[in-house]
Amino acid sequence: MDNRQRFNTAVLPHLDDALSLARWLTGNATDAEDVVQDACVRAFKAVDSIRNSDARAWLLAIVRNTAFTWIEKNRPKTVTTTDDEGLFEQAGLERVEHQDSPEALLIEKTDSEYLHLAIAALPLAYREVLVLREIEELNYQDISKVLSIPIGTVMSRLARARNLLIQRIGMAGKEKAGAA
Amino acid sequence: MNSPSSRSSREESLMLLNAYLDDELDAASVLDIERRLADDPALRVEHDRLMQLRKTLSSHLKVERTSEDFRNRVAAIAQDMNDKPPGTVVQLPSRERRWKDWQQMAAAAVLAAAVTAGGMYGFLRPSPAANEIAAIVADHQRALLSAAPFDVASSDRHTVKPWFDSKLALSPQVVDLASDGFPLAGGRVEVLDGKPVPVLVYRRRAHVISVVAVPHAEQKSTTEPALAATKDGYSVIRWHGRDFDYAVVSDLAENELNEFVTRWREAAGEN
Structure with a gap:
């Protein structure tokens, strides 16, 4: 098998997933296509090191790293905050207020557009872990490989990402209720 | 307001709850979180x-x-790169790029090629050894988070060894080091690199020591010295046994963990 055939079997089937990840990391479709193209060039150069069993996670790792290079160049401000563990502590896991509030109902009624905005507004380090789990449906082990972070960190970031998302959706719901 | 301690236990509950919903917990932790859910209405709200x-x-x-x-376009990249010797700049096909963008992109491609050739790939993907150490330490941490760091609790090696045998059809050496101050606490199964592997759990005072035994096919020299590493404050010591590669991880001081490894290898008769 030459490298082109290897690339075609290992990489091409996962282009939709690669584009989705890049879309959520860069924030728009055009930039996402550029990132995936760059990532594919990198992937091609390394394609003989690949084991087919984890081709998808392998490609997503390359896409993710390529997207970070892109973001550092084009949106330097986004990145400086994401490596700051202190920020995570701050964002924390504050208890969502109103134990018995009908938040579940609000979450159910959230529309697509608002949900997309709420996810896009998450700090990058939370967003990437959420997207890898909820959209790419990777398990913790693969997420930890793609992001090069320990599984414990995957667990805490994911818990916080979901908690933040619920808080935001809950707040928006209350505003709507107030306006009505 | 939550006190710091209740907050951290709440954080732990939430992490476990998330992992539970993602189907990532071992049997013991599933029981643990289900018990917490039964006892804690606030946690049930989070669950919903x-x-x-x-x-x-x-x-x-x-x-x-x-x-x-x-x-x-992507397929064309592959075609194009395949036809060219490594190191050449590949021009990415694009929609409506202005010439200036093209130049920038070509420069970026040269840089990417140079960096890749220079081993940047090692930076993108950690070395297998570093990856494995990270995975072993993370598993150890996760085990500490759960109710008990083992699936079978026994200080009797004649209980632990057959348990692995029935569970994994693997029988790692289980040695008794109670007289050296490292009593056996039990065993659990971890998944490393997609494969289930046996983990022995020992105790030293309040510290937990995990011994991960990864079976290997080929015969390896058992006389090589053990290799030590640290990660996130945990010490990891690895060595080759006759049929298994071993890694021990603990928050014990490194000299005590060294002593443990020496005793363990002596008792296992592998050096």
Whole structure:
């Protein structure tokens, strides 16, 4: 098998997933296509090191790293905050207020557009872990490989990402209720 | 307001709850979180919220579909690169780029090629050894988070060894080091690199020591010295046994962990 055939079997089937990840990391479709193209060039150069069993996670790792290079160049401000563990502590896991509030109902009624905005507004380090789990449906082990972070960190970031998302959706719901 | 301690236990509950919903917990931790859910109405509220969030996410979020045009462009990259010797600049096909963008992109491609050639790939993907150490330490941490760091609790090696045998059809050496101050606490199964592997759990005072035994096919020299590393404050010592590669991880001081490894290897008769 030459490298082109290897690339075609290992990489091409996962282009939709690669584009989705890049879309959520860069924030728009055009930039996402550029990132995936760059990532594919990198992937091609390394394609003989690949084991087919984890081709998808392998490609997503390359896409993710390529997207970070892109973001550092084009949106330097986004990145400086994401490596700051202190920020995570701050964002924390504050208890969502109103134990018995009908938040579940609000979450159910959230529309697509608002949900997309709420996810896009998450700090990058939370967003990437959420997207890898909820959209790419990777398990913790693969997420930890793609992001090069320990599984414990995957667990805490994911818990916080979901908690933040619920808080935001809950707040928006209350505003709507107030306006009505 | 939550006190710091209740907050950290709440954080732990939430992490376990998330992992539970993601089907990532071992049997013991599943029981643990189900017990917490039964006892804690506030946690049940979190559970319902998370379930609802999951439902909403799965109904609203879809994987992007690539256009045929885009797939063709990517396939063309592969074709193009395949035809060229390594190191040449590949011009990425594009929609409506201005010439200036092209120049920038070509420069970026040269840089990417140079950096890749210079081993940047090692930076993108940690070395297998570093990856494995990170995975072993993370598993150890996760075990500490759960109710008990083992699935079978026994200080009797004649209980632990057959348990692995029945569970994995693997029988790692289980040695008794109670007289050296390292009593056996039990065993658990971890998944490393996609394969289930036996983990022995020992105790030293309040510290937990995990001994991960990864079976290997080929015969390896057992006389090589053990290798030590640290990660996130945990010490990891690795060595080759006759049939298994071993890694021990603990928050014990390194000299005590060294002593443990020496005793363990003596008792196992592998050096």
